[in-house]
Amino acid sequence: MAEFDQELDACGLNCPLPILRAKKALGTMDSGNVLRVIATDAGSVKDFEAFSRQTGNALLDSHEEDGKFYFLLKKS
């Protein structure tokens, strides 16, 4: 299991809430720290890739496990 500093449970939330909640969480974190997001919205896979490219917060990992999607975002 990869290391992270903070976790956000966005399970059950639909577009665009996982992205908006992640943005909010990242706003409270220090640069270089890692946020793990757990979501059930299948659309969030592509959305977090696009979010990462546009904001510069690196997407270190994105994978599915038992119907849930896990993301690691490193705050830029």
Added chain:
Amino acid sequence: MSENQKKLALIATKGTLDWAYPPFILASTAAAVGYEAQIFFTFYGLNLLKKKMDLKISPLGNPGMPMPMGMDKWFPTLGTALPGMEAMMSGMMKQKMKSKGVASVEELRDICIESEVKLIACQMTVDLFDFKREDLIDDIETGGAATFLEFAGEADVSLFV
């Protein structure tokens, strides 16, 4: 605001529950990915700036709208004009949205305000429909076509909703 910050300019003209989503979703997400975003609310779109929105969907004249129990297939179109139908369908839609984890319009609007999306009420339609300033939320500005165009002229994305 940096010079090269992307900009999103939206015009919101509709005041129903379904049409309230596109402008608030796009603007809040744009702000989250670093855009400067502005929404210009005109005509029925002004309903989206009311303190108490109480938005409804209209099943009448909307054959593309899925209805519970496949009603869109067998329920007579004129039947959707019956008293109470609009309120009932709106209630069912809100319930469905909640159960699917879709944000409420109020929540998305709050996020827009928090993330400094500029909300502009069209002065002409505010006057036309006799909207009272106290019926609208505090976090808005008023302006006209020239106000919108000044920002939209510099925008990377500009949409009419």
